Amino acid sequence: MTLAPILPRRAAHTANPDLLPLLGGTPLARIRTDLPHRHPGFWAKLECLGAGGMKARAAVSMLTGARDRGELLPGAPVVESTSGTLGVGLAFAGQALGHPVVLIGDTELEPSMRQLLRTYGARLELVDRPAAEGGWQAARIARLREVLRRTPGAYWPDQYNNPDSAAGYLTLAAELTTQLDHLDVLVCSVGTGGHSAGLAGPLRRRWPRLKVIGVDSVGSAIFGQAARPRLMRGLGSSIHPANVAYEAFDEVHWVGPAEAVDACRRLARSAFVSGGWSTGAVALVAAWAARTQPGAVVATVFPDGPHRYLGTVYDDDFCHAHGLDTCALAVRPLQIPHPHAAEAAGWARCATVLAPTRGGAA
Structure with a gap:
């Protein structure tokens, strides 16, 4: 099966800077x-x-830094792996700065958190088994790389290694x-x-x-x-x-x-x-x-x-x-x-x- 590219809806491009305060x-x-x-x-x-919990601070900082360096273009999708909390922060940052958000989770993610992330407008993809080495995180990162390949212009904040x-x-x-x-x-x-x-x-x-x-x-x-x-x-x-x-x-x-x-x-x-x-x-x-x-x-x-x-x-x-x-x-x-x-x-x-x-x- 060929997976279609993830294309953001036009509404997702609209920034809401009133959220930032x-x-x-x-x-x-x-x-x-x-x-x-x-x-x-x-x-x-x-x-x-x-608003957005603790990791909204990191999410806004990562997206703002990438925009300032030209790594994240206006309205471009943001793709990241999450066990939940950063996903909420990225949903907040995406709305505030005008970027659609694609989150890679796993089937251990609570149903309530899945619903919350989708309610905030994020697209959620779930992996269904951990990797032999690196567990769920490695499995999510592998799926994330697949999503990046089929999503033109997408930006990966890489929360684990992003200063x-x-x-x-x-x-x-x-x-x-x-x-x-x-x-x-x-x-x-x-x-x-x-x-x-x-x-x-x-x-x-x-x-x-x-x-x-x-x-x-x-x-x-x-x-x-x-x-x-x-x-x-x-x-x-x-x-x-x-x-x-x-x-x-x-x-x-x-x-x-x-x-x-x-x-x-x-x-x-x-x-x-x-x-x-x-x-x-x-x-x-x-x-x-x-x-x-x-x-x-x-x-x-x-x-x-x-x-x-x-x-x-x-x-x-x-x-x-x-x-x-x-x-x-x-x-x-x-x-x-x-x-x-x-x-x-x-x-x-x-x-x-x-x-x-x-x-x-x-």
Whole structure:
């Protein structure tokens, strides 16, 4: 079967620049929920309350940078791989800047997210099986290259390796410097590496002694563990994104899905603000940092809200089917001396941060 080229509808060319002032400007919430123990509290930047979510910042930055360099022509299609969150951000950026958006997802993408992306005007293509090496991400990238070949003039932002992604979070860093008088510890989820890279530099210039903790998923290859199938989406990776600023991290934590679900549900019940896998994982680690470093000011970013995850994180049948309701939850991280010393099956931490693609300690 010959696949037809993807041609944008004429209406998709119309830019809506009035959307751009809606970007960012998100509030900070003080979180004191027991996670799972009491702690002094930490600050959470609520990116779920910004138009397009956290990754709209990166999406606008990547498309604007490409337009300025002449790589993205007016009205040209934008094609990208996504597990969901960046897709929403690109749908926002596409409408604001006047570009049709084609997203490559996979069949693990929640039905509600598929519907949302299509509702926002994006065209969605799904791959139905992971690649033997590189998992779903590699399979999506292979399909993406097929789509690029049959879509004249299309632009691929390549979120994993595009420095404009990190640059998009400079506004987030600037907001934090105005909202906080001081910051000792920053906790960042790590997937593509964009927001941690964009925050660490400017915040360390403001507070030179800032400690940065990366939060990864069990089964992720980013920080030197072996890649294996992951239930959690939105953080972790089967590949090594070039955007990850390994040298910025003082330590890394790997969090399992059961711990993330428990944290999300605790947040929803008592703090009202919650989210998905990334939110649960960073909340768990931020609470640990606040508890183990008395007097430290700790902050993190909640990338999105809970609505996408009503059929997973907040669904009892889903959690039961995946054994998340019977897991023995870790109440503190298992400390390992080196990323290769042990495979993290649940919450673990390591103060040796490696850059796998460069073969050494950062």
